[in-house]
Each structure stands twice: as structure tokens, then as C-alpha cells.
Amino acid sequence: MEQNRFNGLGVAMVTPFNASGDIDTAALKKLTNFLIDGGVDYLVVQGTTGESPALSKAEKQQTLDLVAEANNGRLPIVFGIGGNNTAALVNDLQTFDLSKVDAILSASPYYNKPTQEGIYQHYKVLAEASPLPIILYNVPGRTASNMTAQTTLRLAYDFESVVAMKEA
Numbered sequence: 539m540e541q542n543r544f545n546g547l548g549v550a551m552v553t554p555f556n557a558s559g560d561i562d563t564a565a566l567k568k569l570t571n572f573l574i575d576g577g578v579d580y581l582v583v584q585g586t587t588g589e590s591p592a593l594s595k596a597e598k599q600q601t602l603d604l605v606a607e608a609n610n611g612r613l614p615i616v617f618g619i620g621g622n623n624t625a626a627l628v629n630d631l632q633t634f635d636l637s638k639v640d641a642i643l644s645a646s647p648y649y650n651k652p653t654q655e656g657i658y659q660h661y662k663v664l665a666e667a668s669p670l671p672i673i674l675y676n677v678p679g680r681t682a683s684n685m686t687a688q689t690t691l692r693l694a695y696d697f698e699s700v701v702a703m704k705e706a
Contacts (some may be wrong), residue, residue, distance in 0.1 A: 539617060542704050544615055544641060546674065550587035553601055556641030561597060562603055570608035581605060584618040585643055586680065591621075599634060606638035620645030625661050628667045641671040643704065648681040654689045663695035672699050677706040 554565035583605045584590040584598050593601070602617055603615045619630045621626060622677070625646070634671060636642075645661050646652075665672055674693065678684040693700045 539636055540700065541622065544580055544616065547577070548580040548582050548616060549578045550582040550585035551605065551632050552587055553584075553597075558562045559603070563692060566604045567608040573614055573646040574609065578613065580616055580640070581609060582616045582643060585616075585675075586618065586620070586645060586677070587668065590618050595630070595634075602634070602639070609638075609694065611638075614640035616641045616643045616673060618643045618645070622647035622649055624663050631664070631667050636670060639670060641673055641701065642668055643673045643675050645675040645677055646681045646685050648655050648683075651683050654677060654686055657683065657685050658689050658692060661693050661700070662697070665693070667701045668699055670697060670699070671701040672697075673702040673704055675704045675706070677704075679706065 551569060554562040554569065554579065556562040560593055570581065583602050584593070590598060598625055606615060615638060617634070617636065619627055619634070619642050631642070644661070644664055661672070661674065674685065674690060676685040676690070690703055
């Protein structure tokens, strides 16, 4: 996979809901087409903007499937699989249908404030388990830890599957 596939503007999509609290499928497809027609370079499904911490696994898969259907292969899709439970994330990597996904966006572990070595070990496990390229996501304002440049470079050098970094 070309690393430059994720250059440009990647939009973290919101997940629209209807009045009954279900995913609004028509609105999600409309949003997908609006973003594509507006010139974005890739779509980010279930990033932290997409309510990923609050959705069930089935809802996350439904959202991904709807976006992939509306996208119809026009743009790369990045899917958010992040959190602080490394084993659960490995399970997600193995059990989600990622056939229409081009890369994984994974936020650094939150809440438990891992050391730099802890962050490295977390991403090491994900890099070894992921069938797709990984985009590291450093968001210290939300995770209470900051991935250093040294840790980022170590991951990039040690794992070919680590292809990019989102810094917030």
C-alpha cells in the first residue's frame, strides 16, 4: 500500500441518528456523498468524532457498511479501532469485516496514562495483529498521555504497518 494514499483531507465523520436513537441510514449515505462531492481525499469512519466509544460493535459495523456502500470504492476508508484495552482491540481487528477498509486509525490508550514503553507495547501488539496499515492517533487532551516523537519513530521503524500519524 502506498503511504501517500492518506495525504490531504481526511474527514472524521459524525454518526447521524434518527429520533428513535437508531443510526439514520439515509442521512449517513447523504453525508458520505456530500463529503466525496466536496473533495475530501479519504473518509474516517468511527474516529472519535463518530461516537465510537458509545456505539455497540454492531452499530460500528453497520456504520462502516453504510459508508462503504455509499462510497462504492471512490475513496479510501479509514476505520477507527482504538481504546485502552489492547486485547479487545486485537479481537476487533480479527472480528470486524474490514474488507472495504484501507487503514485503521487507533487512538493512543486513554485513562490509564501508560508510559512511553506502554504505548509502544500497545501499538506493537496492534501492528502485529492488524491485517491493515495503522495510523497512530496522538490526542493527549483526551488520553492524558502524549506519545513522544521518539516513540512514534520507534513504531514507524519497527513496523511497516505503521504508515501515518494523526496529531491532535
